[in-house]
Amino acid sequence: MVRIVKRIAWIAGCLLLTVAVVWGMEARECADCHTDTSIIEEGGCYLYIDPVQYSRTAHSEVGCPACHKSVTDDHPDDGTRPPLPSRTICGDCHEDVAKEYRASAHAANADCVDCHNPHRVRPVAAVSGFEMNRVCTKCHDPKEVSRTHGVWLPQAELHIEALPCITCHTGSKNYVITFYILKVEKHGGAMTKVKVAALEDLKGIVSGKLGTLVDADGNGTISLAELRAFNASYRKKGLELWGMMTPEHVSHSLETLDNRWDCTFCHASGPSAMQTSFLAFPEGQGSYRRVPIERGAVLDAIYGTPDFYMIGVTRNRTLTIIGLIIAAAGLTVPIGHGSLRLLTMKNRKRRK
Ligand code: HEC
Ligand code: HEC
Ligand code: HEC
Ligand code: HEC
Ligand code: HEC
Ligand code: HEC
Ligand code: HEC
Missing domain, CATH: 1.20.5 (Single alpha-helices involved in coiled-coils or other helix-helix interfaces)
Known part of the structure; x- marks a missing residue:
């Protein structure tokens, strides 16, 4: 038995x-x-x-x-092209996201696969803010966006390079500052080319192990001292840090939120905001690995992150004063564009 x-x-x-x-x-x-x-x-x-x-x-x-449920056993010899999965298939497994997105007016304008390639999806932290914007600018001409937003938003181009569209157009939560490494090439005179450094670019510039670029002691956290050391040595070699305000949790309720007209939503919220920041290292194939930066280091505009100025947030006297002006006036309309340009001239970033 x-x-x-x-x-x-x-x-x-x-x-x-x-x-x-x-x-x-x-x-x-x-x-x-x-x-x-x-x-x-x-x-x-x-x-x-x-x-x-x-x-x-x-x-x-x-x-x-x-x-791909409909691919037959005889594929590809069956002489038919297997039909592609339905555009609503994502909702089978991502029910909450699908429900949220379907409720927004934008659902009539784009499907999940217009914004996501199902064969390339990654966790939000591995996607750069620049790529988040490329998703939108596939359909929304960036020049047109700068023009329409520039009517009320000073330095619209700079804002859009420092903010993913979804920061203002969704109710996404938990914003942090994420720094990306830029490669600045000078081609004599005033000709400068700036691009986001890829893994290959860094290999050409950094001697030694890539993992210890910025995080010199390799302990998995970047201190203010390490940021300073990076700026002191690598700025000469054409590497700079570019900060973006990115959401940790992405909402799919695409909309135009009223409080995003309000400059104080981001500026003038005082040094307690935006203290959490990361440095995103390229890992190849457009993926990023984030390393946390010491709390508050971003606010040290002079030494920590000389190319990032969050007016009203960054610890810098002139900029804080402008921040206070913005806060006091409760500005939702541009203040004299010219005067802002002048005040921030010295500090303004090079354009990409
Ligand atoms: C022996 C190689 C081979 C294998 C194995 C194979 N494919 Fe294909 N596949 C092809 C070729 C070649 C084509 C293009 C055929 C055509 O256009 O008629 C194709 C076409 C497709 C398409 C259609 C794209 C389009 O719209 O034209 C899909 C989807 C697809 N394959 C998915 C799959 C999936 C899923 C599997 C596994 C279950 C699979 N394939 C296995 C070779 C293969
Ligand atoms: C999470 C779901 C998902 C998985 C897993 C997936 N695919 Fe796809 N695939 C899709 C969807 C959805 C489309 C149609 C995209 C569209 O309509 O634009 C697609 C399209 C394709 C196409 C047509 C070309 C294109 O990109 O539109 C091919 C070929 C293909 N898939 C093959 C594969 C193979 C091979 C695998 C496994 C290695 C795979 N897929 C895994 C969802 C998936
Ligand atoms: C068969 C189930 C299934 C289908 C269908 C599916 N996904 Fe996923 N997807 C997953 C799982 C499991 C994960 C892992 C993380 C999670 O649970 O959300 C994931 C992760 C993702 C992520 C990245 C989030 C992360 O944390 O890694 C995105 C973006 C995504 N899916 C988009 C899509 C899109 C767009 C479609 C439709 C083309 C789709 N998915 C269809 C199962 C699925
Ligand atoms: C208008 C563009 C757009 C559409 C449409 C869209 N997404 Fe997204 N989605 C994004 C962006 C941008 C992100 C953030 C970065 C990334 O993952 O690409 C994101 C992130 C995600 C994530 C990761 C969220 C997290 O917090 O971990 C998932 C999962 C996801 N999308 C699934 C879907 C599904 C399912 C659909 C369709 C119901 C969909 N998306 C439709 C733009 C879109
Ligand atoms: C597949 C194309 C496509 C993609 C990708 C896309 N959009 Fe749209 N979007 C449209 C169309 C079409 C309209 C309606 C016409 C218009 O207002 O330009 C629209 C309208 C809008 C509107 C105005 C809605 C209103 O209230 O009138 C906003 C805001 C918007 N999109 C934001 C985004 C953001 C943010 C992303 C990226 C996460 C994105 N779109 C990606 C096609 C797209
Ligand atoms: C600083 C916040 C902010 C950022 C960043 C932002 N937007 Fe907007 N956007 C707004 C506000 C506020 C409105 C409403 C303005 C109006 O109605 O005139 C708007 C309006 C729009 C509209 C509809 C009306 C129009 O003016 O065309 C579209 C489409 C749009 N945005 C797309 C985008 C895209 C795409 C991006 C990223 C490349 C983006 N926005 C980045 C705040 C922002
Ligand atoms: C959604 C968040 C957000 C909103 C809303 C916003 N800003 Fe900004 N602003 C930023 C970020 C991020 C930067 C870029 C910081 C950097 O990269 O140096 C910036 C930069 C600026 C700068 C340039 C500082 C410099 O480096 O020269 C000015 C001026 C400015 N903002 C004014 C405004 C005004 C005025 C409004 C309201 C009409 C506004 N901002 C609304 C986030 C925002």
Whole structure:
């Protein structure tokens, strides 16, 4: 009797194993062809999925067939193009986000896949603020956005480079300052080219281990002293830090919030705000790894982050005074653009 039970258990085990192997193979097989560059010649580059990028997504764990249910066993020899997953498929697993987004007026303008490539999704902290904005500027011409916003927002271009659109256009929460490393190239005279440093750019400039760039002692936190040391040595080599005010928690209720007209929502909220900051290191393939910066270091405009001035927040006398003016006037309308430019001339950042 015991032997028969054992035998049945053994057969059942074999069957399960076979199912598991076949199942696993199915997922692996999709990748075999679709992550091989030869598929580009075969059918076009849209068929190619970057394996490194894909393997970093949480979606690689759910597997291709979870979303591509209609791909047949005979694919691609069945002579038919498998239909793409429905545009509402995301809601199957992201119910809350889908519900929130569907309730916003913007749901009529764009679907999830217009803003997210399902084969490249990453946690918010690994996405740069610049990329968050590229998502929007695919459809909203950045020049037009600067023009319309410039009517009431001084230095609209600077603001948009220092704020993801979603900071003002969603009720996202828990803002922090995230610094990205910029590479500044001088081509003689006034010609300067500024871009976000990629991993490859840093490899060319930094001697020694990349992990200890800025975080010199490699303890996983950046101190004010380390920020100063970075500025002292790397600014000469063309590396600068660019701060953006990014949300930790992203809401999908796209809207125009009334209090974002109010300059004091961000400025003049006093040095207690925005003390949490991170430095985002490029990891390649457009992904970032964040390292926390000592609390409050960002507010030290002179030594800590010379290229970041949050008027009213940063510890800098002139700028604090402007912040107080903004606060006192409760300004929701631009103050004389010219005078602001003048006052902040010395401090203003180079444009990208
Ligand atoms: C033997 C290689 C191979 C394997 C394995 C394979 N594919 Fe494909 N796939 C192709 C080729 C080639 C095409 C283009 C065929 C065409 O356009 O008729 C294609 C097309 C597609 C398309 C259609 C894109 C479009 O709109 O034209 C999807 C979706 C797709 N594959 C998903 C999958 C999934 C999911 C799996 C795994 C279950 C898979 N493929 C396994 C080679 C493969
Ligand atoms: C989380 C769901 C999800 C997973 C997992 C997923 N896909 Fe997709 N895939 C989609 C959606 C949705 C589209 C359609 C995008 C659109 O409509 O623009 C798509 C489109 C495609 C296309 C057509 C080209 C394109 O980008 O539009 C191919 C080929 C493809 N997927 C293959 C794969 C393969 C191979 C895997 C596994 C390695 C995979 N997908 C994993 C959701 C997924
Ligand atoms: C089969 C289930 C499934 C489907 C369908 C699916 N996702 Fe996901 N997705 C996940 C899981 C699991 C995660 C991991 C994090 C989590 O639980 O939110 C994830 C993570 C994400 C993330 C990154 C967040 C993070 O923290 O890593 C984004 C963005 C995302 N999905 C967008 C989409 C979009 C857009 C679609 C539709 C094309 C989609 N998902 C369809 C299961 C799914
Ligand atoms: C108008 C553009 C837009 C649309 C449409 C959109 N998203 Fe997003 N979503 C973003 C941006 C920007 C972020 C933040 C950075 C990132 O992950 O790309 C984000 C973040 C996310 C995250 C991570 C959230 C977190 O806090 O961890 C998930 C999950 C997600 N989106 C799923 C979806 C799903 C599902 C849909 C469709 C119901 C959708 N998104 C529609 C722009 C959009
Ligand atoms: C697929 C294209 C597309 C993408 C991507 C997109 N939008 Fe839109 N958006 C539209 C269209 C179309 C309209 C309606 C016409 C208009 O106002 O320009 C619109 C309207 C808006 C409006 C005005 C709504 C109102 O109250 O009248 C805001 C604000 C907006 N989008 C913000 C964003 C933000 C922020 C992002 C990125 C997270 C984004 N959009 C991404 C297509 C898009
Ligand atoms: C500092 C906050 C802020 C930022 C950053 C911001 N917006 Fe706006 N945006 C607003 C406010 C406030 C309005 C309402 C202005 C009005 O009605 O004239 C608005 C209006 C809009 C409108 C609709 C009306 C118009 O003027 O065209 C669109 C579309 C829009 N924004 C898109 C964007 C996009 C895309 C980005 C990022 C590239 C962005 N916004 C960044 C605050 C902001
Ligand atoms: C959603 C947050 C937010 C809102 C709302 C906002 N700002 Fe800003 N502002 C910023 C950020 C972030 C910076 C850039 C700091 C940096 O990168 O140096 C900035 C920079 C500035 C600067 C330039 C400082 C310099 O470096 O020269 C001025 C001037 C300014 N803001 C005035 C205003 C006024 C006036 C309003 C209201 C009409 C306003 N801001 C609304 C966040 C905001």
